[in-house]
Amino acid sequence: MLPTVSHGDGVWLHDTDGRAYLDGCSGAINTNLGHGVREITSRMHEQLDAVCFAYRTQFTSQPLTELSRLLTDLAPGSLGHVQYANSGSEAVETALRLATLYHAEAFRPFQCAILTEEPSYHGMTAGALAASGHPVRKHGLNPLLANQSTVAKVRPRDGELRADVEQWERAIEEIQPHNLGAVIIEPVGGASSGAVPADPAVLRRLRELADRHGFLLVADEVMSGLGRTGTWFGCDHAGVVPDVMVLGKGIAAGYAPLSAVLVRDEIATAFDRPLSRVLFGHTMAGAPLAAAAGLATVEYLIAHDIPARADRSGRHLRALLEGLAARHPVVRDVRGLGLQLALGLHADPDRTPGTSLDLVAAARAEGLLLYPTGIDARTESVMVAPPLTSTDAELEELALRLDRSLSRLTPAPATQADRLVAATH
Structure with a gap:
């Protein structure tokens, strides 16, 4: 017990x-900042007394606006648009949905395959789990996940813990680049591999191939983002800017459920309507109380x-x-x-x-x-x-x-x- x-x-x-x-x-x-941090809990109390919830299609809030500004300022490159969710799983799901809709908007509906890695772990919702190379957490769920037929895996060589450049190139060639909608990768592994970093050469090569073939490079920074690896983002170790970056865990440091998807300007503006109307969202996503916790957390990360x-x-x-x-x-x-x-x-x-x-x-x-x-x-x-x-x-x-x-x-x-x-x- x-x-x-x-x-x-x-x-x-x-x-x-x-x-x-x-x-x-x-x-x-x-809980990246530990427990009972007064600079965070006091801000949450203030927001609690003001307003906890306002629906995302009816209001924004000051803490949410400020948090979005800080995140896009910290993020590399032109990751200038932010969509919020409640968990890393939901945020990965949002990123996969974005990749599919992005290619459909450009009349490329066939460009829908998702390439991921084994080992990897991207979340417990159906799409995120299907895109995970984590057989233990998929056990018994094949009837649910079998419909995720567009997911392909790249696997490391015998004796290695993560795939190298050649393995990734071979996997992309087997799918055929014109069918590939997105590659999703953890810059530093988590629940599946136990903190194994991706080779910086792999991240740089994937960036080159994404630019050449038009698929999206999605960085799952749910665990590695916002300081955990000694830089603001895990991708920073390779000097790579992804098309989509998924943040979770450390964004509110365990004080409230919150996650975010950062999107490059060129992708966010490729639609004929605002990204929030393309992706829809979740009832509690970006609610003022969670936003206040996130804003206080990120301000603490910066100040210290x-x-x-x-x-x-x-x-x-x-x-x-x-x-x-x-x-x-x-x-x-x-x-x-x-x-x-x-x-x-x-x-x-x-x-x-x-x-x-x-x-x-x-x-x-x-x-x-x-x-x-x-x-x-x-x-x-x-x-x-x-x-x-x-x-x-x-x-x-x-x-x-x-x-x-x-x-x-x-x-x-x-x-x-x-x-x-x-x-x-």
Whole structure:
């Protein structure tokens, strides 16, 4: 049975039995600023007293207008139009719908195939899940997802965790570029691969091919966007501007349901009516209360230069994790960017997932929260992605608890003294 949460404070969550847990994975890698940030909660209280909801076709709101301005200012290139939703799944669904409608508007209805990657994860709604390379989360849903016949996958070479340039080029050629409506890619992996970054050469090549053939390049930055990887956006590491960028999780840092789809000006203006009337939307999307939370969050990110802080803290945490990997044979590798990090694990071939779930349970016993990831034995891992506001002391406490958690799974390597004692018995 799960504990009942009582309250949160910074990187800590407390249950009703008085136990404290260090939030080593930011919930689901979304509470990027930690818990109980007054600069955010006070703004939400103010908005709560003013108005919580106004329907998107009847009103906009000041916080929503300001949030849109900040997002488009931060975004690279001409990503100048914003559509809002409530979750990353909904925002990915919106992006896929946009790609389909964009080509239909230009009398290219046949250009509707969506190319994605395995492993990948884009959300739990039907279209987003169909576009995900995550067999575990699709299990049992084939009757629902079978209608998503326009989705194709690119897979990595044996022994690799993500596809390389040649694999992507081959997949696009097999589909035939004139049939391809969009490529959707995670600049840094999440639930499926465990924080494996895309090769910057892949992102740059996809940008070139999108420009040549006219398909849309969609960056799923639900997890990696807004500072998590040490830059504002995961695409920044490759210097690539996508046609569509999907934001979630960190946009309101767990304080309210909110996500956004940023669209290049050339695409948003290709229709004979405003983009909001093309895409429709969800009842609660961009409601004033969520917008106030999002605006306060993004202003906090800017004021405290959180991406730079995540870069510095990520280097420190990575060094701590690499020290653990050297001592614990169950750890295969340390991967990721910024504070979107993961431990790749040597999986139990008889049960997958297995080792990751064992480690998460062991960590919980040590008062540490981790996030299990991976789709098979090759990708099994746990994400270590604490709030971007974590101090060095908090990161070191995380490493201490993780060290004890790993020791619950595998005995510590024998010392020379241990071996001498064993040799005498």
